Amino acid sequence: MMKRKMTWMSLGLLVLNVAAGQTEDLRTDSALVREVFSEVLAHGEAHENLRVLCKDIGHRLSGSRSADRAIAWGQAMMDQYGADTSYIMPVTVPAWTRGDVAEASATGADGRVMPLHITALGGSVPTPEEGWIEGPLLVVRQLDALDTLDARGHIVLFNRPMDPLLINTGAAYGGAFDQRGGGASAAAKAGAIGVLVRSLTHALDTLPHTGSLRYNADIPRIPAAAISTVDASALSQASKAATSPLTVRMRMNCVDLGTAEQGNVIGEWRGSERPDEIITLGGHLDSWDIGEGAHDDGSGVVHTLEALRALKAVGYTPQRTMRFVLFINEENGNRGGKKYAQVAAEEHLEGLRHVAAMESDAGGFVPRGVRMDALDSGVELVRSWAATLEPYNLHYFGRGGAGVDIGPLKELEPRPLLMGLVPDGQRYFDLHHSSQDVWENVHKRELELGAATCASMLLLLDRNLPTD
Amino acid sequence: MMKRKMTWMSLGLLVLNVAAGQTEDLRTDSALVREVFSEVLAHGEAHENLRVLCKDIGHRLSGSRSADRAIAWGQAMMDQYGADTSYIMPVTVPAWTRGDVAEASATGADGRVMPLHITALGGSVPTPEEGWIEGPLLVVRQLDALDTLDARGHIVLFNRPMDPLLINTGAAYGGAFDQRGGGASAAAKAGAIGVLVRSLTHALDTLPHTGSLRYNADIPRIPAAAISTVDASALSQASKAATSPLTVRMRMNCVDLGTAEQGNVIGEWRGSERPDEIITLGGHLDSWDIGEGAHDDGSGVVHTLEALRALKAVGYTPQRTMRFVLFINEENGNRGGKKYAQVAAEEHLEGLRHVAAMESDAGGFVPRGVRMDALDSGVELVRSWAATLEPYNLHYFGRGGAGVDIGPLKELEPRPLLMGLVPDGQRYFDLHHSSQDVWENVHKRELELGAATCASMLLLLDRNLPTD
Numbered sequence: 008m009m010k011r012k013m014t015w016m017s018l019g020l021l022v023l024n025v026a027a028g029q030t031e032d033l034r035t036d037s038a039l040v041r042e043v044f045s046e047v048l049a050h051g052e053a054h055e056n057l058r059v060l061c062k063d064i065g066h067r068l069s070g071s072r073s074a075d076r077a078i079a080w081g082q083a084m085m086d087q088y089g090a091d092t093s094y095i096m097p098v099t100v101p102a103w104t105r106g107d108v109a110e111a112s113a114t115g116a117d118g119r120v121m122p123l124h125i126t127a128l129g130g131s132v133p134t135p136e137e138g139w140i141e142g143p144l145l146v147v148r149q150l151d152a153l154d155t156l157d158a159r160g161h162i163v164l165f166n167r168p169m170d171p172l173l174i175n176t177g178a179a180y181g182g183a184f185d186q187r188g189g190g191a192s193a194a195a196k197a198g199a200i201g202v203l204v205r206s207l208t209h210a211l212d213t214l215p216h217t218g219s220l221r222y223n224a225d226i227p228r229i230p231a232a233a234i235s236t237v238d239a240s241a242l243s244q245a246s247k248a249a250t251s252p253l254t255v256r257m258r259m260n261c262v263d264l265g266t267a268e269q270g271n272v273i274g275e276w277r278g279s280e281r282p283d284e285i286i287t288l289g290g291h292l293d294s295w296d297i298g299e300g301a302h303d304d305g306s307g308v309v310h311t312l313e314a315l316r317a318l319k320a321v322g323y324t325p326q327r328t329m330r331f332v333l334f335i336n337e338e339n340g341n342r343g344g345k346k347y348a349q350v351a352a353e354e355h356l357e358g359l360r361h362v363a364a365m366e367s368d369a370g371g372f373v374p375r376g377v378r379m380d381a382l383d384s385g386v387e388l389v390r391s392w393a394a395t396l397e398p399y400n401l402h403y404f405g406r407g408g409a410g411v412d413i414g415p416l417k418e419l420e421p422r423p424l425l426m427g428l429v430p431d432g433q434r435y436f437d438l439h440h441s442s443q444d445v446w447e448n449v450h451k452r453e454l455e456l457g458a459a460t461c462a463s464m465l466l467l468l469d470r471n472l473p474t475d
Numbered sequence: 476m477m478k479r480k481m482t483w484m485s486l487g488l489l490v491l492n493v494a495a496g497q498t499e500d501l502r503t504d505s506a507l508v509r510e511v512f513s514e515v516l517a518h519g520e521a522h523e524n525l526r527v528l529c530k531d532i533g534h535r536l537s538g539s540r541s542a543d544r545a546i547a548w549g550q551a552m553m554d555q556y557g558a559d560t561s562y563i564m565p566v567t568v569p570a571w572t573r574g575d576v577a578e579a580s581a582t583g584a585d586g587r588v589m590p591l592h593i594t595a596l597g598g599s600v601p602t603p604e605e606g607w608i609e610g611p612l613l614v615v616r617q618l619d620a621l622d623t624l625d626a627r628g629h630i631v632l633f634n635r636p637m638d639p640l641l642i643n644t645g646a647a648y649g650g651a652f653d654q655r656g657g658g659a660s661a662a663a664k665a666g667a668i669g670v671l672v673r674s675l676t677h678a679l680d681t682l683p684h685t686g687s688l689r690y691n692a693d694i695p696r697i698p699a700a701a702i703s704t705v706d707a708s709a710l711s712q713a714s715k716a717a718t719s720p721l722t723v724r725m726r727m728n729c730v731d732l733g734t735a736e737q738g739n740v741i742g743e744w745r746g747s748e749r750p751d752e753i754i755t756l757g758g759h760l761d762s763w764d765i766g767e768g769a770h771d772d773g774s775g776v777v778h779t780l781e782a783l784r785a786l787k788a789v790g791y792t793p794q795r796t797m798r799f800v801l802f803i804n805e806e807n808g809n810r811g812g813k814k815y816a817q818v819a820a821e822e823h824l825e826g827l828r829h830v831a832a833m834e835s836d837a838g839g840f841v842p843r844g845v846r847m848d849a850l851d852s853g854v855e856l857v858r859s860w861a862a863t864l865e866p867y868n869l870h871y872f873g874r875g876g877a878g879v880d881i882g883p884l885k886e887l888e889p890r891p892l893l894m895g896l897v898p899d900g901q902r903y904f905d906l907h908h909s910s911q912d913v914w915e916n917v918h919k920r921e922l923e924l925g926a927a928t929c930a931s932m933l934l935l936l937d938r939n940l941p942t943d
Contacts, residue, residue, distance in 0.1 A: 044640070044642070045640045048639045048640050049639060049640060171516045171517060171920075172512070172513045172516050172517060174512070174866060174867050174868060174924070209920060373899050373901050375868065375870075398642060399642055400642060400843065400871070400899075402843075402870030402871065403868070403870065431841050431868075431899065433841050433918060433920050433921050433924070434918060434921075450901060450902060452639075452677060452901050453901050453902075456642070456901070
């Protein structure tokens with residue numbers, strides 16, 4: 008049951024427009040945004056919902072049983088929070104399991120053994136059935152360094168750190184990402200038998216951070232693992248100091264299980280005036296299978312649900328149709344986002360038009376603003392709300408990618424206004440894709456401020472997008 | 476020894492201005508700010524300095540032996556980082572110790588005993604030599620509620636939470652502060668024998684958060700303690716449910732030791748062109764005696780030291796004199812700040828003029844901008860740097876108090892431009908004045924970004940303040 012928390016003041020401002028036969032909301036944008044923030048900060052359920060998702064359901068990799076449970080829970084929450092309709096949009100997703108073995112060590116010429124903290128990169132093939140692979144270590148910092156090196160029989164360590172000088176940690180992540188995404192095939196092409204990739208984080212610790220890799224066609228698939236930053240630095244230093252190469256051995260028993268049928272969870276709230284225009288808000292329900300996917304992207308999931316709850320609670324009536332979407336398979340395939348865009352393109356032909364979409368997939372930290380992937384007119388529109396959003400410390404309105412899941416919607420014509428929530432990013436990659444991305448590491452008020460920002464953006468879009 | 480880290484590029488841009496016989500720095504504001512951020516992010520020593528201050532020295536309440544050690548360390552760091560001169564400005568500070576006993580419990584009519592987590596408020600008198608005081612509990616939310624209540628023989632709990640609806644946690648703190656600052660005297664005036672004050676934090680946990688109180692003259696001084704939010708809420712609920720008042724007992728053995736001679740640590744870097752104009756940057760060296768004073772205000776201390784180090788490292792030559800100040804006694808008397816302003820007023824008469832000052836005393840979290848206490852012309856000047864500071868996610872340039880320590884400088888004529896660093900505040904009061912304000916809870920990059928912001932503000936002030 009939807010809990011009604013509309014205040015008498017809110018009700019008093021819903022004035023009947025007799026001529027049009029409709030209720031008209033006379034509250035200003037600023038007043039509504041204030042009500043949304045107050046509702047979320049005073050009665051917010053995002054933090055408790057995140058606890059349920061992280062602790063009762065747990066991590067939820069595409070294709071897993073727990074992802075099935077998360078989908079059922081997500082749909083139930085859409086219903087509980089008063090969506091007019093809820094449904095699952097079917098998506099065929101990859102199924103892969105990490106297994107229970109991921110071990111590696113390095114041995115010097117003096118016989119000294121360094122145990123290494125590793126975990127399989129998502130989608131990696133296992134080591135052969137005999138178990139261990141073993142070879143001399145080759146440390147490189149760039150993929151193209153392998154163009155001129157003979158890596159035959161070697162285990163390659165990609166050890167280029169994220170650039171600490173970039174203020175935006177996401178940009179630093181992007182600048183180091185090629186090692187994880189393409190390192191395995193680049194190394195295999197040069198003859199390597201296995202790959203270790205320095206974890207994509209500024210933190211110096213012993214946690215391996217997983218993430219997806221991409222095997223190129225026509226190149227042998229070799230086992231690939233993330234290695235902690237402390238181990239990567241130590242290996243690199245030991246390698247430089249050694250007169251003969253260190254020997255690395257590793258074993259992993261991950262398994263490719265083919266595909267599974269899962270889906271995007273969708274809750275729809277029909278618009279009162281322009282029901283054929285759609286504004287979407289979403290995050291992704293799947294997560295990596297270590298930690299609990301609390302920031303990535305449990306936060307986006309509960310931001311999405313809380314936006315629905317809070318807009319209902321303050322008595323908002325959307326003019327356009329709002330879609331609340333929990334995407335599947337962002338982490339290792341983005342098949343949920345692609346399927347959603349494909350369906351949106353079909354709906355377009357039927358007159359159902361996506362006019363705007365927002366994604367929350369950058370963590371549950373304190374929000375700084377939004378990043379826009381839009382036409383100039385859309386960017387200007389959002390920037391015109393700066394004064395309305397300033398009291399909530401929302402100051403950032405830059406251009407850039409809005410998110411992996413909604414990104415494919417930009418191919419629609421006319422192009423929808425896409426935006427991504429921008430929480431502060433300094434701590435994000437400390438936890439990202441690691442065992443420490445757990446509920447305890449999400450701050451209640453910061454999470455709530457993000458949810459209120461998403462809800463506010465939805466209503467500002469709904470009230471201010473041009474009508475053509 | 477000052478480590479020279481000036482780059483060859485920096486040196487190349489220091490062009491000899493032959494006509495004036497001086498070196499002129501041809502780097503733009505933007506280029507210098509970029510160099511400062513890169514220096515701090517790549518070679519920063521703030522995080523390690525904070526470890527030394529928190530772990531090797533520890534907490535450092537005014538008048539304590541560890542505050543003496545912190546003062547000696549602070550001056551040594553000023554010398555190490557290349558201050559032209561360093562000295563201690565003598566300040567007489569209060570000396571008070573918490574003692575080793577702070578216990579309380581509440582007993583219901585059914586004999587059930589609730590142990591309570593308390594700690595003395597700073598400056599509290601102890602309970603009498605016999606030890607325990609005991610009385611019926613009286614729960615209030617406002618000081619003025621006691622105007623019409625008979626509190627004789629009672630122990631009063633002030634239980635008004637910080638307002639969760641305020642986005643600015645500092646404002647929420649300010650709105651609840653009267654209970655801690657003035658609760659003891661208000662309760663004593665109504666006849667109470669002891670006081671418990673709900674800890675000033677949004678966090679719901681079992682940590683008491685200390686802080687200073689102020690006894691009014693002519694009103695009996697009664698023992699006053701902070702109580703954790705969980706205990707305060709539980710006591711209040713139990714009190715409402717009970718048919719007869721709960722009985723509270725408490726004991727504390729804090730001791731007033733009179734005064735001690737300590738001082739502000741000052742490092743001075745003489746200006747090359749206008750040495751009689753002073754720009755000050757500071758934080759406070761003293762801390763509360765639980766936790767380690769890591770955010771409050773170890774962060775401000777290492778921000779200040781790092782600003783000196785980084786400006787030297789990038790080869791900056793100040794036009795005006797820069798003063799790096801580690802204030803004493805911010806927490807329980809502000810005698811360091813007042814003394815500094817008194818000396819500044821005397822210097823004014825001698826032609827040494829404070830033109831600007833900046834304070835860092837709001838934690839080591841990610842910086843959002845600065846708050847200004849200045850004439851319109853000063854506010855406009857700082858806002859004109861918005862584009863220069865935008866790449867570092869510095870967007871906030873509001874008006875308000877600049878800080879407790881530099882605040883008294885606003886009485887100078889002409890009025891200096893005062894500003895306070897504004898880090899994100901959502902997590903600050905979770906830790907503030909509690910046992911959890913420790914080094915481990917300060918994030919390295921966030922701390923560094925704050926230090927680079929302070930250093931950048933110093934150089935922007937130095938290069939852009941009007942010359943009259």
